[in-house]
Amino acid sequence: MKKLLFSIAILASFTACENPVSKKIKETKESVSNTRKAVKEMEKVQEDMEDLKNEEPLTNEELKAWLPDEINGMKRTGFKAGQTAFMQIAQIEATYQNEDKSKKLHIQIMDGAGEMGAAATAGIRILFSQDFEEEDEYKVRRTLVKNGNKAVEEYRKDGSRSEIQYMEDNRFYIMVRGTNMDLKETWDAIDELDTDDLG
Numbered sequence: 001m002k003k004l005l006f007s008i009a010i011l012a013s014f015t016a017c018e019n020p021v022s023k024k025i026k027e028t029k030e031s032v033s034n035t036r037k038a039v040k041e042m043e044k045v046q047e048d049m050e051d052l053k054n055e056e057p058l059t060n061e062e063l064k065a066w067l068p069d070e071i072n073g074m075k076r077t078g079f080k081a082g083q084t085a086f087m088q089i090a091q092i093e094a095t096y097q098n099e100d101k102s103k104k105l106h107i108q109i110m111d112g113a114g115e116m117g118a119a120a121t122a123g124i125r126i127l128f129s130q131d132f133e134e135e136d137e138y139k140v141r142r143t144l145v146k147n148g149n150k151a152v153e154e155y156r157k158d159g160s161r162s163e164i165q166y167m168e169d170n171r172f173y174i175m176v177r178g179t180n181m182d183l184k185e186t187w188d189a190i191d192e193l194d195t196d197d198l199g
Contacts, residue, residue, distance in 0.1 A: 055113035057090035088116040104179040112171045155183045162186040168195045
């Protein structure tokens with residue numbers, strides 16, 4: 001009986017402490033969980049890809065018409081459309097700055113419609129199905145669910161840069177990067193985007 005209690009005590013101390021064995025077990029569990037999620041998402045992605053292949057991608061004109069002139073007091077200073085047209089993928093990028101140019105916002109939108117667009121966004125959706133969190137002395141990167149969408153957010157602890165990536169309606173890949181903007185400011189900018197009008 002004493003031997004059994006001693007064994008239980010040792011086992012408890014191993015699991016309570018952050019030892020290499022329990023850490024490896026935890027990592028393996030997380031990896032298995034992420035693999036299951038990836039397989040589930042892959043099945044869903046394949047179904048959606050069939051639908052998206054038959055959708056007509058937005059034109060450059062439609063994407064330009066959607067771009068707001070101003071976001072949270074920052075005016076649009078430039079845009080690029082059609083850089084991926086040679087791959088038959090509809091995409092647009094735009095930059096915004098505040099009046100004294102101390103803050104800058106960069107937006108990129110890729111349409112997952114059409115055969116090439118569906119293939120390009122499929123891998124992104126698999127990435128978003130994972131759950132992860134990384135942190136070092138300079139930055140944090142993690143997944144979360146916000147406004148019903150799975151997102152990846154990354155930000156520098158000094159507030160010099162933040163970046164958010166997510167899929168809208170499982171069709172549009174959206175990346176928003178803020179320079180000298182913290183995470184809240186970047187999410188506020190996303191809230192100003194009328195993404196319902198994209199499709």
